[in-house]
Amino acid sequence: MPSPAVGVRERLASRAGLIATCLVLSVVLAVSVVVAIGLGAAVVPPEQTARYLWAAFSGGRVGAEEAATYQIIWQIRTPRVLLAAVVGAGLSTVGVTIQALVRNPLADPFVLGVSSGASVGAVAVTVTGGLAVLGVYAVSAGAFAGALAASLLVYAASSSRGELSPLRLVLTGVALGLGFQALMSVIIYFAPDSEATSTVLYWTMGGFGAATWGALPLVASAVLLCTAVLYRHARALDVLALGDETARSLGIDPDRYRRSLLVLVSLVTGVMVAVSGAIGFVGLVMPHLVRMVAGAVHARVLAVAPPAGAVFMVWVDLASRTLVAPREMPLGTITALVGVPVFITLIRRRAYIFGGR
Template identity: 75%
Template sequence: MRPSASPAPPVSSDCRIPDGKANQAPGARGSESSASRMRLTTTCFVLLALLLVSVVVAIGLGTAVVTPGDTAWYLWAALTGGKIGASEATTYQIVWEIRTPRVLLAALVGAGLSTVGVAVQAMVRNALADPYVLGVSSGASVGAVGVTVTGGLAVLGVYAVSAGAFLGALAASAMVYAAAASRAGMSPLRLILTGVAMALGFQAVMSVIIYLVPNSEATSTVLYWTMGSFGAVTWAALPAVAAAVLLGLVVLRRYGRALDVMALGDETAASLGVDPDRHRKQLLVLISLVTGAMVAVSGAISFVGLVMPHLVRMVVGSTHARVLAVSPLVGAVFMVWTDLVARTLVAPRELPLGVITALVGVPVFVTLMRRKAYMFGGR
């Protein structure tokens, strides 16, 4: 803990002082802080190593099984320009062209959803909030279905549906912002209620479109955007998503102290020198861009942005600087394995990702909420 002469540290939502620690000497508290930082660093390195192993294993598993050693060799050859024999060309194509972009996208989306979920829950001060609570996924679904039905954005070829979904997500965010903003500011309750109402409205619009223009392609598009899948990903789709997610992770880390204070309420935040309304508007724009980019390529994947932040808080505490450091890695590992189960459990058919995440997320979340020692933002 910092010396008393320095500025006060961020206030977390877990303000309880464990018994026996209130009267510790400054040196003891400093040692505890150093040990805490060391544990956080160790946790991050362990999770990063687990993520790398998970990526290699997931790339190698599927209908055609490739050993981890061969998978690592193919990846190294692709990155360094190594030569592949003619007898291995087919396996190399499966590993590099089909599975690698899919697994990398799974890691990116898992990291993005977990991190954005942390920010949304603090921004609206609601333990049930997730990246889609602001109507972004519903707006993306309307955009995707609209492009499918009307043939719009045909000039973009195979990327027309993703582009329509991204534009729909941004339009939904703009409408939520316009409806929630007022002269008195943008309160958390007003923002979340507006998002929920807009989401229901977009779902109604989507249903009307399908009803008026019934065809199997539109129905498949709806199922895709409501359940989620990485099956259509290519290398060309990765750069934009990677840029959006990585930028979001970096910027959100800078909001760690603001999120700590905003989670305590607007009056407390203002008394501590944080303008909650200004930060909430900035976060809404950033979250909308990142979520829109993810939904455009993967559809809406439930429960990841809801459950992962709570699990991470239980392990590392409620301080957002720590939660935002661990959440991306936990989310990435979880989504890589979720996608692997989705494409191998009933192969050659593929399960929607939302089915797997819901089957895992529902019991985990119910168990979490039944723990008497757990409360939002603390243990």
């Protein structure tokens, strides 16, 4: 039997490894952000990019001959790259939570129909011209309203006598998601404006082309708050992943936790989808990759998943705007091309099971 001192050393070593992993990912994220901001149609060296960013944050001056490049870096690329990092972190975090809540390794943030509901809202606003008073934020507002309505419908349809069964939740989400997709197709089919239809179809595949500084604070605040709350309930997620009977035997009400966390992740997913469109596979694949490194304990997974997802999304966004420049590839296309082979490779590994090795 190992001595208490050995157990303490193992815990310290494990905690040190987790801290080291998070620090490494944070450095990689910072470097990735600077590199991604500098790359594009007009390439700016990393040291010059860092100088522009420092001037913007510190209130420094930039020469008149550099004003155009500075505007590209600060007003166009920086909010886009930062928004990509925030959304990537949020999708990874929410993916970890959803898989624990429904005890399904194939679940992701969009399995509950939130993405499809947001798409219907965005399509309706674009085609009908509704919410025009909100200007450039009309589509985002419509998408968030659709996501919120979808979440409420899924919750109302899957709840029975105050109980929220994981299986019923998944099946209801999938069914309503298909219904929302059908409704979106009908709206697009009868849309009189082909340009609006093209815009909507591109939006439903995801992208950060419309990123602005105005949208960043709300999304970042929502993701940070969600991550903090979920990290605080990491122990409950560990127990929920073991099953409802086990949770009850340990003094945790699975229905109450599932209900409250479902509301939280649905709202955050709606906020992210409203500014980025529907980006698949990030919330599905990233939790599995993180578990291979950090293990199955949710306190560790929720510490590693946000920076890992942020790094991944920053590079995916960079690829989307540089591979076929000057055109942009939809983010959903790239995440699917990357996610499908990675996920198939994971599930074919005999040593890998859901939640660890």
